Amino acid sequence: MKFDPRNILVIDFGQLGDVVLSLPALAAIRQKFPRARVTVAVGGAAAAIVELAGVADETLAVDRVGLRDGPKHLSVWQIGKLVMEVRRRKFDFVIDLHSLSETNLLGFLSGASRRLYARRPTRSLDYLANFPVRPPVEDRSKHAIERYLDVLAPLKVGDVSRTPRLPVREDDSRAVEELLRKAKAGHDAPLVGIFPGAGHPSRRWPVERFAELARMLEHNDSMRVVLFAGPEERALVREARSKFPPSTVVLDRLTIPQLAAAAAR
Template identity: 30%
Template sequence: MSLRNVLVIKLRYLGDVLLATPALRALKAAHPLARLTVIVNRGTEEILIGNPDVDEVVPLEKTSLMAQMRLVSRLRRRQFDAVIDLTDADRSAFLSWASGARVRIGFNDEGRWRGRCYTAVVRGGPDGHRIERDVAALQPLGITTPGAMPRLWLSADDERRADELLDRLGVRMDRKIVILQPGARYWFKAWPAERFAELADRLIAEYGCQILVGGSRGEGDLARQVAGYAKSRLIPMTDASVKQFAAVAKRAILFIGNDSGAMHIAAAVGTPVIGLFGPSNPREWGPRGERVNVLYKGLDCRACFHPTCTRGELNCMRQISVEAVLKVAADMLRQAAPASQLRTQ
């Protein structure tokens, strides 16, 4: 099948959009002349800016019914040959159907009505990674390829703005930078703030690192809380844009954080990553990269995944100790730089 005009829908979060980039690469490689349009949630579009596999990014906002109808009308006028919906949700399924494309591919793991919106329903394996799941959505088009690494493209301007941010924060470029990311979309996916602080103190004392405490613009209080718990000086960094953060992460010797979009961004730019996992399974959501490690206790969290956890102080994230994280971090720091550089002050 020859495609000239293709729509991909991914209405999820930053990390989800980034993990979809191998599927976009495979689609463009199979149909290099096709125009590829991607609809994403507003706030995640920066992930795809500069991506050579994407011709157009359309940010979608949850607006009025009239605005939604205008969007549907625009989609129909575009006359897409095919729609690949990587979201597995009702809203995206409706947009797929309303586009009028003759080929509409999507998931329907819950067996809901949305399966009728597609001409082909793809079933993702229960233990597969999200990258392979998204790539599997291309099989009805005859595209069968293993999932590659997620990619994020940084411009010279992104790099410059990252350097300006580090300079404004007082970060010394002659010292090693470690990023700690204490935030998570849900509280039960987060390692305790006081443990991040203890880890930071140990990394500074034992390896002479500078510690940046990252987070979204809404996580400033959490970053300051971690800095307040620590005995050493930590540097909160919660006002960076997505690409700014990515460029800063590229300059770091190590990233340590919860399962989050920031974790996937750091891995995508080649930063060594330690991912801390609890209720989410790293077999499905783990970071992909050459230098990544995860700490995961493998507890069955299905009984209390949301909205609360019944294990209290024995919950899966609290079972990850500071010593366990420090041990993995020490190994990765030794691999990343000569020992003589780790104590540079």
């Protein structure tokens, strides 16, 4: 069967780290269908990751947390608006890399003639997918990168790189260097980055443990600690400042591209 879609929607509603790990799959889609227009629907903060990686023609940023936690009447209105926007774009192929019931439903309501969904027991609505060949059932023992690529198995994408790649822009590198210069960091000692946050508090290592690690790195290895944090870690930063070594550099206002530049430094 010859399959040549021209307007693809990829639903990639994971956390920031999940989207980074989905980049090899997104690159494989881009490689498999070079003539197609690829739009990635993604959580607001993660849109910058997809854009920086250059694996899509466009991103459709969605405030998933706002939809989940906001006023119900407003969430219903925003969901309706999202469905209308997706239908307006007339996608002919939808790929759902995460397969939640609500994202499967969004793909179904898109009007796309072909829908390929990850198969996740108890989470996905498999009957809403209609691609002729089904992907394997999600294997949680596999690395996330492999699980996302498994979703694409029916497309026969071939051998693709498993390494997520994010280019670093010069202006972002300069911005990071300036911040480190102001903190007098980066020349007198090696730097080590620590991010104490997590997508959910239950998955977060205690701040005290991170602080202990920071003190050990400074004392035993003469390293300078850089503490990374985002908007959701504001309270965590206040606690960390009182427990981390006084020499710790706190970078909690970086953009996503600047964070990538700092990590690549």
